[in-house]
Amino acid sequence: METEGIGFEKKVLEIMRIRKRSKVAEKSWDESKKMWHIAGPAILTAVTQFSIGFVTVAFVGHLGQVELAAVSVVQNVIEGFVYGVMLGMGSALETLCGQAVGAGQINMLGVYLQRSWIITGVSALVLTPLYVYASPILKLLHQSNNISELAGKYSIWVIPQLFALAFNFPIQKFFQSQGRVWAMTIISMVALAVHVLLNWVLVTKLGRGMAGAAIAGNISWWLIVLAQIVYVVSGYFPDAWTGFSFSAFQRLASFVKLSLASAIMLCLELWYYTAIILLVGSLKNPEIAVDAVSICMNLQQWTLMIALGFNAAVSVRISNELGAQHPRAAKFSVVVAVTTSASFGILFTATILATRRNFPQLFTENPEVIRETSMLAYPLAATILLNSIQPVLHGVAVGAGWQSLMAFINIGCYYIFGLPVGALLGYKFNLGVQGIWLGMLAGCLLQTVILLFIMFRTNWDKEALQVKEHVRAWGGPSEPRES
Incomplete structure (x- = not known):
């Protein structure tokens, strides 16, 4: 009888686990849609x-x-x-x-x-x-x-x-x-x-x-x-x-403050890549180096379009759920968005690595540029993988209203860390364009790690309460919500 009871309990636990997995899968599907x-x-x-x-x-x-x-x-x-x-x-x-x-x-x-x-x-x-x-x-x-x-x-x-x-x-x-x-x-x-x-x-x-x-x-x-x-x-x-x-x-003053923080956050991101081009342009044979980096950055920008779509989506989902006082739903949105976008990043990364000797030929017939671009394939692939996660985390920050924090993180990771590392590797250690790109990659990696740490440590219940106070301060009376 005791053995039958244990067997019955195992079956019940197994059924509960199956139902839980089914519920998570259904929830993931709904959020994905x-x-x-x-x-x-x-x-x-x-x-x-x-x-x-x-x-x-x-x-x-x-x-x-x-x-x-x-x-x-x-x-x-x-x-x-x-x-x-x-x-x-x-x-x-x-x-x-x-x-x-x-x-x-x-x-x-x-x-x-x-x-x-x-x-x-x-x-x-x-x-x-x-x-x-x-x-x-x-x-x-x-x-x-x-x-x-x-x-x-x-x-x-x-x-x-x-x-x-x-x-x-x-x-x-x-x-x-x-x-x-x-x-x-x-x-x-x-x-x-x-x-x-x-x-x-x-x-x-x-x-x-x-x-x-x-x-x-x-x-x-x-x-x-x-x-x-x-x-x-x-x-x-x-x-x-x-x-x-x-x-x-x-209330334009507060609006200007948030708008400026948003602009600074994004501009620091965009200027980082401009600074990389300027560093590359100061190398020996800059024409070859700039052509190689331009090819890689063009590919990176096209793959970035996917991540930017999820950036916009997760920003909307996070802000909606926090505004509706659904902190657990907001947290779940982050998981689904990062997982989905990272899946595309893995696919693009594998494609770059598999065609590292061939994809440069789509853009140029110059053998030196082809060789230099092929050598950048590995850091390019790593950058594409990181850029499938990083913009999504940026979207989370925008949805939660963390633009000022993001601006400081961008300054630290890109300009205090990434660019000096790239200049050091490129010029001091004579790694050329690869060294400069590795510096950029190091800055992106550091930023991604910091953002992931912030996301894991975030108290989403507290964020929802802050959003409630924020909306109350900015807006008029709430409209009745459907039950």
Whole structure:
């Protein structure tokens, strides 16, 4: 009888374990569906909008080497800097709107959007002199006179795109926080198709050169912005958008503080890679080294699109769940997002390693560049793996409102640790471009370890309570939540 009792208890325990595993699997599947609902369109939107600049370069490249260099310099130096600032400023809305949605204060989203527009619009005005004085700025950066003069003209022509970006990023965060992301994806795809057509007409057929390319870019970006604004004000967000409000001009100081912290956090990330290019450019045979690093960074950027999709998704999920006072659900979202994105990272890493002697040939026929790029395959693969985790953790930080903390972590890991290590390995130990890349990798690894440590040590119950106080301080009365 005793043996039968023990056997019965084992069967009960086994059944309970099976049910528990089944429940976890079901919960993971539900969370994964919520994640992909945002991540999928976010990935497509990022790729589509990234491709607008790529199309411009493709058409301008047929005009001549100087024209191509001028447009490339404007895109990478002037617009690259501005893009980071505007995207970072818009990320403040990602935190506030997501938490407001979770807390049921949908009525505050339109006010937050207008506050963000005010701040990014003023920021665009402040940044306008960068476009106006692009030519002397580029000359100070030791660019040739011909390229600098032509880039200066092109930079002035694309000033309308600066103000389009000021409106674009806040409104995208407004969509993402509510899970309404397919509209902006479709709009971006249509705009990209229009952009290709406009470039073909203005640059190729009418021969308007760089001015035609600038006009095409201006029209395409403002098409995206105006279509998104029309979608917002046309009644599709009856609770979130109730019209323009003077409340948007209230509490701007705190909003500016969070926006600046978001911008600094992101810009420190983007400038890190610019600094790597500058270090590589000072090596012997810089042309070979820069070509090899450029190939690797291009591959890294394309794989990064997947992680950035999960960055947006987990940011929304974390802010929603914390705003709704569901700390355990927020913690579970982190696990699912990191696991899913890391799976893609492992796949891309294996692909790079398997094709390390072949993938450089897709970009160049120069045997020296092929050899140098192949030698970077292992650190590139490791970087891609880390970058499948790191941006997701950044998304968690944005969703929880930890932008200021992230800015300090970026400074320490990248500029105090990563860059000096890269310079030491590259110059002192004569490891060249590999040493510089290993320094960058070391900075990324240190940051990832620190972020993982912070995530594991986070008291999510405490974070949820802080978000509750935060939303109460920022918003009006909560809307009744459905049971």
